[in-house]
Amino acid sequence: MPPDSLIPPHGGYKKLRTYKLGNLIYDATAAFCEQYLDRKDRTYDQMVQAARSGVANIIEGSEASATSKKSELKLTNVAKASQEELLTDYQAFLRQRxxxxxxxxxxxxxxxxxxxxxxxxxxxQLMAALVADSELLPETPLSDCRTCRTCQTCRTEFAQTKDAVRSKAARKAEVAGNVMLCLINQETYLLGRQIARLAADFEQEGGFTERLHRIRTEIRKKGNSEWASRD
Structure with missing residues (x-):
């Protein structure tokens, strides 16, 4: 950044990996909640809003960086906190089931x-591949009379089929919840690195006030030099 630049380049959030991954987490969380949670459940809105907050605060922080590095740091921290809140909701989903x-x-x-x-x-596609990798199927083939559900053979095989379907549904939920945990862990790690970089930049270059002071000082020095040269 040029030393005389009061307003630095800002607003490039779309290039940030944290923004791209955060958007994926937001979209995936909306789909996850639609599939696994009741819309009337408070957790539904809580998870979607936490995912949205993670993205929104990255955007706001990037835009605020023009005049306030402190605001950018604070908002990026809020984005990370939102992701950590979302992480606990996914952990609770798995634990409670x-x-x-x-x-x-x-x-x-x-x-x-x-x-x-x-x-x-x-x-x-990734989730489907992980489900297929460990899919649980009935251990014994169904007999030809499986539709009657009255004889002992059919009752046993029907129960096995129900267990298999239940196991497959549980496996899908396990994969969905854990894949989201993996993505959120990646996002919080990347946001942590982003925060560390922003903090280092702030310590080295300061914020808007420090830049304004430097520019004013340079202008005064330049003015004094011009007056001195006239003498």
Missing amino acids: GLPEWAAESHAAQTVRRARPETLDQLR
Whole structure:
């Protein structure tokens, strides 16, 4: 940035990886809540609003950077806090349904990190692949009379089929919740790095007030030099 630039370049949030990933998390959370939560449930609105806040504060912080680095830092911190709040909601979703939370170094979690989906369609394809990888199916083939559900064989096989369907639904919920945890963990990590960089820039260059002081000082020095040269 030129030393005499009072208003620095700002508003380039669309190029930020945190903005792009935050938008994906927002869209995916809206879809997740639509599928797994009741619209009347307070958690539905809470999760969608937290995801939205994560994106909105990145935008506001980027725009505010023109005149206030402190505001940019504060708003980026708010974005990170919103993502951390959303993280706990997804953890609660898994816990309350008795579904496991994947370890950070598990094969599935590593697969998500390597995939780096950029669109909702890519994310859905990733989730479907993870579900298929561990899909639970009935252990025994259904008999020819499976539709009667009256004989002992059919009652047993019908129960196995229901368990398999239930297991598949649980697996889908487990994958969906854990994939979102992976994405949010990536986002909070990236936001943490972004905050550290903003803090370092602020310490080194100061904010609007410091830039204004430097420019005024330079103008006065330049004016004094001109008067001195006339003498």
